[in-house]
Amino acid sequence: MLSFKAVSRLLYLTALLLLAPCLWAKGVYMTADQYLQSTFPNTEPERKVIWLNAELKAQISKFMYRPYQGLRIRYWQQDNRSAWIFEEIGKEMPITIGVTLKQQQVESVKILAFRESRGGEVRYPFFTDQFQGLSLTSKNKLSQHIDGVTGATLSVSAVKRATKLALFLNQEALKQHASKPLQE
């Protein structure tokens, strides 16, 4: 017969096993500097700023599903590659997401910091690699479907929104650059 002590131990172990994924999810995996160094190795990318007018903010709000605060967004560029860093809330806490674009396509998506208690699986390559080569459709949607991650729906959605935002802003930056010198 199982003693009370043995049952207690069993329950404690079960609780630990249930909680383990939550404990592993949080963390800062890369600083902004490390991300930029890995994106533009041995070179100093140009620091740029894109200004948002009311019309752009309205368009952004449509696919971000929230009003966008702020009038300018920083990004880094070298030749035809650009890097964008956003903080997007998954459920309650901001996820820091780095999106690298080449021309008008996604080169890579990296999770620099994850602060939610669950959903940290979005940082793994099996998820982020799905974004490679994607572009933005005329309806401001990603050009291909992204498979979700069970238990990380809101984090997946946050990463998708950030990627769409990077693609959208890159498009706008190119337009602004084509029509006039980019305001800084």
Add this chain to the structure above:
Amino acid sequence: MSLRNSLIFSVRWHRRIGLACALFVLILSVTGLLLNHTSNLKLDSIKIHSSILANLYGLPSPEPLALQIGEQWLSHDGSKQLYLQDNVIAQCTAPLLGAARYNGLLHILCQDELLLLMTTGELLETITPSLGLPFDTQALAVLDGQLLLKTANGTLNADLDTLQWQPVTNTPAHWPSPQTPPTHLNQQLNAQTPAIDLEQLMLDLHSGRLFGGFGVLVMDLAAVLLIVLSITGFVAWNSSRLIRKKSKR
């Protein structure tokens, strides 16, 4: 283990576990029922003002801070909202650490956030540690045409064009620090302290989050106990069924 022993063992543990998790089952059932009908009952529109709940949620008891910039008062409600005079201008995480006008912009330093606002009060940009803002910033000041940040590791000159933070030796004799607001502002800020809605309370009671990480652990344990309860219940039923069958033969 014989059928009889198995029955005694499972019934004994069923009783013990049932008693141990009775309260949690009650909480889970009542909150679960209410949450299932949250929209019909409009739980999200029922606001609760309670200092006990505010403590449990870790909501800062309203300790607004304010700083005079020129002739205007910049104040923070101790939670999220920032006001310039009577107007809400932005949100930032408490506490308000400092503010100054510099290069025609209003620079506001909060916990791990540096907000840049236009003179009109419109938010220009928020600089966070993800853009390189040093952690542990403590105060902000303008000295000799430089925007200075006080950090745990010394004073830094903030170059916000290049996002560079260079250590400097010249420090202001006095770092402007936010104070308790004047009475008329304080009353207004206290009146705007956020309340907790009943839906949130039910959700957090259901998950145990109301009592922090420990509460979640307790609710996890209650859930595991419920699983064990169903197993011991099944074993007890099955053992007594088999005993009855055997005795009939």
